[in-house]
Amino acid sequence: xxxxxxxxxxxxxxxxxxxxxxxxxxxxxxxxxxxxxxxxxxxxxxxxxxxxxxxxxxxxxxxxxxxxxxxxxxxxxxxxxxxxxxxxxxxxxxxxxxxxxxxxxxxxxxxxxxxxxxxxxxxxxxxxxxxxxxxxxxxxxxxxxxxxxxxxxxxxxxxxxxxxxxxxxxxxxxxxxxxxxxxxxxxxxxxxxxxxxxxxxxxxxxxxxxxxxxxxxxxxxxxxxxxxxxxxxxxxxxxxxxxxxxxxxxxxxxxxxxxxxxxxxxxxxxxxxxxxxxxxxxxxxxxxxxxxxxxxxxxxxxx
Amino acid sequence: xxxxxxxxxxxxxxxxxxxxxxxxxxxxxxxxxxxxxxxxxxxxxxxxxxxxxxxxxxxxxxxxxxxxxxxxxxxxxxxxxxxxxxxxxxxxxxxxxxxxxxxxxxxxxxxxxxxxxxxxxxxxxxxxxxxxxxxxxxxxxxxxxxxxxxxxxxxxx
Numbered sequence: 108x109x110x111x112x113x114x115x116x117x118x119x120x121x122x123x124x125x126x127x128x129x130x131x132x133x134x135x136x137x138x139x140x141x142x143x144x145x146x147x148x149x150x151x152x153x154x155x156x157x158x159x160x161x162x163x164x165x166x167x168x169x170x171x172x173x174x175x176x177x178x179x180x181x182x183x184x185x186x187x188x189x190x191x192x193x194x195x196x197x198x199x200x201x202x203x204x205x206x207x208x209x210x211x212x213x214x215x216x217x218x219x220x221x222x223x224x225x226x227x228x229x230x231x232x233x234x235x236x237x238x239x240x241x242x243x244x245x246x247x248x249x250x251x252x253x254x255x256x257x258x259x260x261x262x263x264x265x266x267x268x269x270x271x272x273x274x275x276x277x278x279x280x281x282x283x284x285x286x287x288x289x290x291x292x293x294x295x296x297x298x299x300x301x302x303x304x305x306x307x308x309x310x311x312x313x314x315x316x317x318x319x320x321x322x323x324x325x326x327x328x329x330x331x332x333x334x335x336x337x338x339x340x341x342x343x344x345x346x347x348x349x350x351x352x353x354x355x356x357x358x359x360x361x362x363x364x365x366x367x368x369x370x371x372x373x374x375x376x377x378x379x380x381x382x383x384x385x386x387x388x389x390x391x392x393x394x395x396x397x398x399x400x401x402x403x404x405x406x407x408x409x410x
Numbered sequence: 411x412x413x414x415x416x417x418x419x420x421x422x423x424x425x426x427x428x429x430x431x432x433x434x435x436x437x438x439x440x441x442x443x444x445x446x447x448x449x450x451x452x453x454x455x456x457x458x459x460x461x462x463x464x465x466x467x468x469x470x471x472x473x474x475x476x477x478x479x480x481x482x483x484x485x486x487x488x489x490x491x492x493x494x495x496x497x498x499x500x501x502x503x504x505x506x507x508x509x510x511x512x513x514x515x516x517x518x519x520x521x522x523x524x525x526x527x528x529x530x531x532x533x534x535x536x537x538x539x540x541x542x543x544x545x546x547x548x549x550x551x552x553x554x555x556x557x558x559x560x561x562x563x564x565x566x567x
Contacts, residue, residue: 140444140477183551187543194547197451201480270516282480286450288516289483289567296519297542303520355515362518 137200137226138279143208146276149343153336154277155211156239157346159229160337160383161268162202163240166230167391168261169195170398171248180251187297191258194290201283203229208279213237220407231402235392241382243326245391252305252312253319259298260323263359264330266291267352276344299363306367317369324372331356334380411469412443418457419546422496425458429488432479440473441466446484449547449567486548486566503527503537503552503563527563529554537561 145151172192179185206212207225214237219228244261248254269291272284305316331353333341340346357374364371381387412434413426425431425445433444443462447455459476466474486505489497494504506525528535534556541551542565550565 138478140442140475141480183541183543186545186551187541190543190547193451193453194449195451197447197449201450266516270514273513278481282483283450285481286447286483288511289485290449292516293542293567295516299518299520359518363520366520 137204138208141279141282143205143279145209146278146343146345149277149340149345151209152211153340154345155206155209156336157340158202158206158209158280159211160239160334162199162206162229163238164244164261164265165195165202166199166398167238167240167394168244168258169193169199170394171244171246172254172258174248175251175254191294191297194287194294198283198287198290199230200226201279205279205283222407227402231399235387235395236385238387238391238395239383239385240387240391241326241330242388243323243330243382245382245387245394246323246326247390249319249322250315252301252315253322255298255301255305256316256319256323257326258294259302259363260327260356260360262291262295262298263356264349264352266295267355267359268347268349271347271351274344275346280345295359302363302367302369306364306369313368316367320364320369321372325375328375328378329381329383332377332380334383337383411465411471412441412462415458415461415465418454418461420497420500420502422500423493425462427490427493427496429484429490429493430458440475441471443474443476444479445476446479448484452547484567486564489564497564498530501530501561502549503530503561505564505566508566525550525563525566527552529557529559530561531559532557539563 145154169192172188172195175188176185179188203226204224207229212225212229213233215228215232216225218232223231243257243264246257248257266288269284269287273281273288275281275284302316302320305312307313308316331349333348333350337346337348341348361371382391412431413424415425415431417423417425417428417430420428428448430445430448431443432446433442435442443466445455445458445462455478462476463474485508487508489505497504504527506527522539525539526535527537529537532554534554536555537552538555539550539552540560544551544562548564548567549562551560552563553560
């Protein structure tokens with residue numbers, strides 16, 4: 108084959124030189140060729156809504172982590188944070204595409220032009236009340252110690268859920284989970300090592316790590332409470348009831364904090380699901396304004 | 411033809427060397443190519459897909475379909491012997507065996523990683539990890555204590 112001057116020119120060949128929607132990857136159909144049949148006895152709306160829950164958590168946390176780019180304490184750490192965010196963005200993309208494949212698009216499809224793929228329509232053209240992410244991932248980063256405390260908690264919960272989700276009756280979810288487990292193991296252990304280094308470091312790093320943990324812990328009030336969608340899908344063998352990962356998550360977090368010489372805060376009392384039900388604080392709206400603003404101003408832009 | 415297409419970020423390796431190219435077959439006159447992403451967020455997937463279409467179209471195959479396969483998940487164990495040799499020749503340490511994948515909870519690893527890699531430049535086994543995350547999702551960053559050069563290492567997954 109005649110090789111292209113740059114690898115990116117290849118993208119143009121494939122599309123006849125038409126350019127690509129500027130806010131996506133130019134790579135349509137992340138699920139091209141994947142069997143997206145809904146398992147027997149499963150409500151497609153439930154399945155799509157569950158994919159939004161898992162996908163929105165990844166999308167929102169990826170966006171938060173990306174805010175560290177150009178501001179991380181050292182270059183290697185900046186690259187690490189960007190890598191973690193990229194893994195999460197990849198998970199979000201597949202999960203939002205899975206939601207789109209079963210027709211769960213909310214009000215996004217009426218706002219996004221037809222050329223915009225489902226997963227991008229869901230990411231850029233939903234309002235905050237249509238997002239199903241938890242408050243844990245939407246909370247502002249704070250300092251580096253708090254960012255790592257939140258990443259540790261979020262990755263620990265997600266890894267525990269994904270490890271079980273590998274057995275899902277939905278083959279798409281099972282495949283996304285199996286890949287995600289390999290990635291999330293790196294994320295959790297990376298954040299855990301930082302907590303050790305900070306907690307068992309200087310007086311100042313210990314103080315910041317403890318402050319980070321103390322700020323993140325109250326955000327756990329609704330993460331172990333299943334929504335009705337999760338309860339129904341768990342019974343159908345498709346989803347993981349978050350209540351079933353509580354013991355494992357608490358054991359992992361207790362071990363990290365103990366070795367980091369940090370005090371384990373009291374676990375907050377369980378509340379009804381908030382973020383999963385579309386109830387969010389203003390911080391999610393601020394984050395989405397950043398994430399969505401450009402795509403909305405130039406909805407059909409290509410490059 | 412599909413086997414000659416190279417990876418956009420590791421241009422000395424073909425997609426076959428990397429274990430990304432899973433299958434090529436003809437279904438009712440259409441060439442069907444199956445590829446699997448290394449990492450879920452791998453931004454090179456679009457380029458790989460476009461390169462495959464371009465190569466096969468240029469070779470005279472009009473009907474080509476590139477399909478994504480998600481399961482089983484890609485592992486560095488699928489990088490071929492040739493692929494490993496090419497990585498080392500390009501100054502990138504090839505991966506060791508992928509970690510076990512337990513069915514239950516994933517064990518926590520808080521100590522320094524047990525990964526090792528010989529320096530691809532001078533061959534010394536005395537190397538240290540600088541970061542588990544490198545310039546692309548699939549690589550970690552190491553430094554050789556003998557020749558002091560930094561190098562990349564395809565991390566086991």
